[in-house]
Amino acid sequence: MPAGSTVLSPDRGMAAAAIEVVHPPVQTAAVVFASPHSGANYPPEFIHASRLDAVMLRRSEDSFVDEIFAAAPRYGAPLLKALFPRAYCDPNREAYELDQAMFADPLPAYANTTSARVAGGLGTIAKVVNTGAEIYRSKLTFAEAEERIERCWRPYHDALAGLIDTTRKRFGSVILIDCHSMPSVGGPMDRDPGHKRPDFVLGNHHGATCAPKIIGTVESVLAGTGHHVALNNPYAGAYTTQHYGRPEAGVHTLQIEVNRALYMDEHRIQRADGLKRIAAVATEMISALTALDPAEFAPA
Numbered sequence: 001m002p003a004g005s006t007v008l009s010p011d012r013g014m015a016a017a018a019i020e021v022v023h024p025p026v027q028t029a030a031v032v033f034a035s036p037h038s039g040a041n042y043p044p045e046f047i048h049a050s051r052l053d054a055v056m057l058r059r060s061e062d063s064f065v066d067e068i069f070a071a072a073p074r075y076g077a078p079l080l081k082a083l084f085p086r087a088y089c090d091p092n093r094e095a096y097e098l099d100q101a102m103f104a105d106p107l108p109a110y111a112n113t114t115s116a117r118v119a120g121g122l123g124t125i126a127k128v129v130n131t132g133a134e135i136y137r138s139k140l141t142f143a144e145a146e147e148r149i150e151r152c153w154r155p156y157h158d159a160l161a162g163l164i165d166t167t168r169k170r171f172g173s174v175i176l177i178d179c180h181s182m183p184s185v186g187g188p189m190d191r192d193p194g195h196k197r198p199d200f201v202l203g204n205h206h207g208a209t210c211a212p213k214i215i216g217t218v219e220s221v222l223a224g225t226g227h228h229v230a231l232n233n234p235y236a237g238a239y240t241t242q243h244y245g246r247p248e249a250g251v252h253t254l255q256i257e258v259n260r261a262l263y264m265d266e267h268r269i270q271r272a273d274g275l276k277r278i279a280a281v282a283t284e285m286i287s288a289l290t291a292l293d294p295a296e297f298a299p300a
Helices: 044-049 054-058 142-171 212-224 239-244 274-290
Strands: 019-022 031-035 079-082 174-182 200-203 229-231 251-259
Touching: 019 142, 031 142, 031 274, 079 142, 142 174, 142 239, 174 239, 200 212, 212 229, 212 251, 212 274, 239 251
Parallel strands: 031 079, 031 174, 174 251, 200 229
Antiparallel strands: 019 079, 200 251
16 A cells, blocks of 8 residues: 555444544533534445545545544533544435435435535535545435435434534523534635635624624634634535524524645645644634633523
8 A cells, every 4th residue: 555545444333323422521611513524434335336536535524623623522512523424424414405316216305406505416415526526336226315314414413403402401502613624725616616715714604693702702713823714705604504503592503614734635635733733723712612601692
């Protein structure tokens, strides 16, 4: 195996462990952190069905984001991690955002086949990776998609909804931080193809999903560490941010995108020296968020 090459480790027990929740000994903060796209447990049947090599498949991951935000439980906040890869099943989509062209049999009427994400090839079961390369050698069956949704998507969202509900009931409000990373340059499937990205992008669906003080707190910490921060461009928050964000009910959601060039080798999918530094920046952000008074964000 050449030095620096990337391999996939087939996962043979994912049915028993699609997710992991790292709880603090005692939850003292009204904040929940979630990493939906850093999973790297690849089912062997998925690897065999793909026409892509390991590096191409893994470029859809938000690799190592769970490590960047690993300090959350030390500050009294739970951290939810998807262990399955985004290319296999994407929990930052509706349960059934599916592309009929990918399937050999008809999809049920309740499937959302017309969303913009499906049109871009990035539904719940993705057709392509972020470079635009198609994943599969042949068409899938709906039964395969349904199995992934039940095995991965549903446990993830059951856990996330439970964490949100428990936290809101205990503290009167809850802040969900949806943790992601982004390629350093916009790809062919993105709104900004060929453009260099800022260090961080914060998305609250243009002000609709969290209080200004929350996004302002994160922006202040990141800018204070010398980083370039953009708001809602090119990412304003996808399904999770929009679905759960209900500030009027005391549920505030914010999506955070970290530029991968800051902490990893994007071509080899390997950690770089910057990972510890970015994790330290994230820890400073976690400290600031968990220090916020939940009463400020509770419903009137």
